[in-house]
Amino acid sequence: MKKQQNILIIGAGLCGSLLALRLGQRGFNVNLYEMRPDLRKVNISAGRSINLALSDRGLKAMRLAGVEDQVKKLCIPMNGRLLHDSDGNTVLAPYSGREHEFINSISRGDLNALLLNEAETHQNVSIHFNKKCKSVDFENTTAFFEDYKTKETFVEDADIIIATDGAGSALRKSYFLGKKFLFSFSQDWLTHGYKELSILPAANGGYQTYKNALHIWGRDSFMLIALPNLDGSFTVTLFLSFDEGDYNFGNLTTPEKVLEFFEIYFKDALALMPNLIDEFFTNPTAPLGTVKCSPWSYKGNTLLMGDAAHAIVPFYGQGMNASFEDVVEFDKALDEGQPNSEEGWEAIFKAYQTNRKKDTDAIADLAIDNFHEMKGHVNNAIFREKRNLEMTLEKNFPNAYSSKYSLVTFNEEIGYREAMLRGRAQDKAILNMLTDKELDISDDLETNLKKVNRATEEILENDRVAKNFKH
Amino acid sequence: MKKQQNILIIGAGLCGSLLALRLGQRGFNVNLYEMRPDLRKVNISAGRSINLALSDRGLKAMRLAGVEDQVKKLCIPMNGRLLHDSDGNTVLAPYSGREHEFINSISRGDLNALLLNEAETHQNVSIHFNKKCKSVDFENTTAFFEDYKTKETFVEDADIIIATDGAGSALRKSYFLGKKFLFSFSQDWLTHGYKELSILPAANGGYQTYKNALHIWGRDSFMLIALPNLDGSFTVTLFLSFDEGDYNFGNLTTPEKVLEFFEIYFKDALALMPNLIDEFFTNPTAPLGTVKCSPWSYKGNTLLMGDAAHAIVPFYGQGMNASFEDVVEFDKALDEGQPNSEEGWEAIFKAYQTNRKKDTDAIADLAIDNFHEMKGHVNNAIFREKRNLEMTLEKNFPNAYSSKYSLVTFNEEIGYREAMLRGRAQDKAILNMLTDKELDISDDLETNLKKVNRATEEILENDRVAKNFKH
Known part of the structure; x- marks a missing residue:
């Protein structure tokens, strides 16, 4: 048995903090480095993803780390999408036909602080702030840092380095630029960017609009959404093209134009946003990108996790949940592996990626x-008809039907890939049958459930046969 | 009307040479820069893709440039795949049921030389060899070069810079590293690499194995292929995993092991390859990658074309054909655009990408x-049954049926994307019907054609409905 191993984690965001906590619980010597100051002491919200949606995959990870009860106190349940049309009419579209299935709005900062506090209770976990990782020498398992305040640079050695330093990961950049092995990599940008805005609390500290929903003002080529915060405010996000359409981030350059845009499309939201103009011109406009890469590890010494390995766009509310699930899956790989030699770690890293990357x-x-x-x-209309049917099926056959959204969000016992394949096949089956009038919502439910399941199985089976000849 | 415009082309490979020729024909001032020496004067074959498959999309481009007849003299028709099993038995699997549909083996060097010769007949085209482009300043439309011999560096200015400098493009690298705009980019490596080998001509100068086919020794997890050359030799390529399986590039490190591998799997080929060991240990092992990116242009000044914009793996024999088709499509965009202002070029570049990238x-x-x-x-067995049915359909209904292979390879009037969608739907329809015994090869052909078409249309229609709800 080797001496107790030193694990260096780069990045104390949500994934890195949870990983440090979990590896601390498992008895490793953990050093966690973070480029920013300690968010428990300094307000560093930068107008970017102030709150997030926590759902079952994330909660499973909280359970593994023993913090689920504490975390739930930070949660605001959101039972569905509250859809706002241009005239200000609203309708609630539930996320599930099962009452216990909902997602939760949670403050990124509060959750991160909770995880840091928990990690720090372990004597074998040390956290170092204001230390920015510039690059990783993955052949020698050393990381090169710069102190944010003193600008001094230094090198840290470790047995294992795990990078949880987000979409702009220093380790991933070192893999890419190092050209020491074949590194597959993609970055894909949407044509749309986003900007965070806010709805303030009511004068009495309550909520100015319905609290327990994710609000959506969907306008086909752009949209506004809002998630509730514990203090009565909502964090609002505008998703809009950088340069296409009549209104875009490129041409919304004056207060008049911004007001005009909100007047036309988001009138009811505008009424709750007295700070709109200030926020619009103060908060950054950020791009929306997807990052994939492979391999996630080099030999048995360095590993990418969380957004560093797979950054995604926010529209399924799964970015944080996927990163937390990474820790659960990595924990499983540790259970099944032999983390007492370089060969053991290499096998653990490979098993982890093989199991995880498809998801x-x-x-x-x-x-x-x-x-x-x-x-x-x-x-x-047809999409809504599909959702209505699915909600009814979930309600009446709680153990026999789950929509794609439910499979992805509330069924943490299956992986994202399985949820995607089954969910897409169901969508295809229902949308086609509705379009061809082969499904009648007024028919008896059991008949419709059978029809949907039969058509879904046929699609899955046909895809399987064709796919056998593709790979 | 602006003064005659100066176009700088980086890379005088197949795509760059054809582009220089075509833009020369259109009257532009063209300067074509190439990092290698003039291949017409120096033998620079480096054991990598000595010959290629030229098919209808490529020939269409040759026609546009007025060189089709000359090019055809360099071609060796390949009518199908000659499949070699482990016992040395062979069977010819035709590429099409129509006799006039075949692909052609052609020497990369001979074809490139022909295009360079033709380009040079235009006074407004100048070609500069041994000048390596290191980077492009795409804000100022200048390219930075190094002379291969003198190591002197210099900067070239132009109205338009088009990079046809292949998978490792300097302009693409400048786009990526410049971070001046959102640049989507992916590089994906296969687990397999390749190595070029050869079968020599017979003593009498003839061919040692069947001339008019692409030979395949397919062994599930690896394969050997061979394409004929005009001199009676074949260029042989081994596609093999870098590190997986009993035999891989990583462990084939001794002559004994290489011979053992060929003895077991490629016995009939080995008998024709007396130089195997020499070539195996002299020629490079190269990786197989796919590169995609977007946008292909920056403003109206710089543009990526050919492999620089979209490098692909060689298994459809379409890399060169796709790059040649780029020139045809770019030529169309020039016909429809206004190449006499920066705005005109910007619109041309955008229209070109919008039309082309999906393909x-x-x-x-x-x-x-x-x-x-x-x-x-x-x-x-089922795959062969499908191919047999398709060959019979193509033969008996030459105007009513084309397999995926035919759609991609011989139907240059439709784009790759349309060919892919229809071809995949047909494959799925036939494979599923054969698996479910819903198709009987011995049935009358017209019935089977109708069945295939009906099932294909249903798949396409169902995909369309589902896709409307994805994008």
């Missing part, structure tokens, strides 16, 4: 699909 | 599918 690839693709669903299809 | 994305994916088809499925 993170799937959620990346699903998240892009959902962008189109949220901004447009939620308003489409 | 180069499709052929990239098809090429990867075909890797699996060539090394394994060609030996599968």
Whole structure:
């Protein structure tokens, strides 16, 4: 048995903090480095993803780390999408026909602080702030840092380096630029960017609009969404093209034009956003990208996790949940492996990626699909008919039917890939049968469930046969 | 009207040479820069893709440039795949049921020389060898070069810079590293690499094995192929995993092991390859990658074309054909645009990409599918039954049926994407009907054609409905 191993984690965001906590619980010596100051002492919200949607895959990870109860206190349940049309009419589209299935709005900062606090309770976990990783020498398992305040640079050695440093990962950049092995890599940008805005709390500290929903103002080629915060405010996000259409981030350059845009498309939201103009011109406009890469590890020494390995767009509310699920899956790989030699770690890293990458690839693709669903299809008649049927099936056959959204969001016992394949086949079956009038919503439910299941199985089977000849 | 415009082309490979020729024919001032020496004066074959498959899309481009007749003299028709099993038995699997549909083996060097010669007949075209482009300043439309011999560096200015400098493009690298705009980019490596070998001509100068076919020794997880050359030799390529399986590039490190591998799997080929060991240990092992990116242009000044914009794996024999078709499509965009102002060029570049990228994305994916088809499925009973049915349909209904292979390879009037969608739907329809015994090869042909077409249309229609809700 080797001496107790030193694990260096780069990045103390949500994934890195949870990983440090879990590896601390498992008894490793953990050093966690973070480029930013300690968010528990300094307010560093930068107008970017202030709150997030926590759902079952993320909660499973919280359970593994023993913090689920604490985390739930930070949660605001969102039972569905509250759809706002241009005239200000609203309708609630539930996420599930099962009452216990909902997602939760949670503050990124509060959750991160909780995980850091928990990690710090372990004597074998040390956290170092204001230390930015510039590159990783993956042949020698050393990381090169710069101190944010003193600008001094230094090198840290470790047995294992795990990078949880997000979409712009220093380790991933070192893999890419190092050209020491064949590194597959993709970055894909959407034509749309986003900007965070806000709805303030009511004067009495309450909520100015319905609290327990994710609000959507879907306008086909762009959309606004809002998620509730514990203090009564909502964090609002505008998703809009950089340069296409009559209104875009490129031409919304004056207060008048911004007001005009909101007057036409988001009148009811505008009424709740007195700070709109200030926020619009102060907060950054950020791009929306998907990053995939492979391999995630080099030999048995360095590993990418979380957004560093697979950054996705936010439209399925699964970015954080997927990163948390990474920790659960990595924990499983540790259980099954032999983390007491370099060969053991190499096998653990490979097993982890083999099991995990198919799922993170799937959620990346699903998240892009959902962008189109949220901004447009939620308003489409056939799409709504499909959702209504699915809600009814989930309600009446709680153990026999789950929509794609439920499979992805509330069925943490299956992977994203399986959820995607089954969910897409169901969607295809229902949409085609509705279009061809082969399904009648007024028919008895059991008949419809059978029809949907039969058509779904046929699609899955036909895809399987064809796919056998593709790979 | 602006003064005659100066176009700088980086890379005098197949795409760059054809582009220089075509733009010369259109009257532009063209300067073509190439990092290598003039291949017409120096033998620079480096054991890598000595010959290629030229088919209808490539020939269409040759026609546009007025060189089709000359090029055809360099061609060796290949009418099908000659499949070699482990016992040395062979069977010819034709590429089409129509006799006039075949692909052609052609020497990369001879074809490139022909295009350079033709380009040079235009006074407004100048070619500069031994000048390596290191980077492009795409804000100022200048390219930075190094002279291969003198190592002197210099900067060239132009109105338009078009990079046809292949998979490692300097302009693409400048786009990526410049971070001046959102640049989507992917590089994907297969687990397999390749190595070029050869079968020598017979003593009398003839061919040692059947001349008019592409030979395939498909062994499921690896394969050997051979294409004929005009001098009686064949260029042989081994596609093999870098590190997986009992035999791989990583462990074939001794002559004994290489001979053992060929003895077991490629006995009949080995008998024709007396130089195997020399070549195996002299020629490089190269990786197989796919590159996609977007946008292909920056403003109206710089543009990526050919492999620089979309490098693909070689398994559909379409890499060169796709690059040549780029020139045809770019020529169309020039016809329809206004190349006398920067705004005009910007519109031309955008129209070109909008029309073209869906097709180069499709052929990239098809090429990867075909890797699996060539090394394994060609030996599968149901796959062969499908091919036999398709050949019979093509033969008996020459105007009513084309297989996926025919759509991609011989139907240059439709784009790769349309060929992919229809071809995949047909494959899925036939494979599923054969698996479910819903098709009987001995049935009358017209019935089977109708069945195939009906099932194909249903698949396409169902995909369309589902896809409307994805994008």
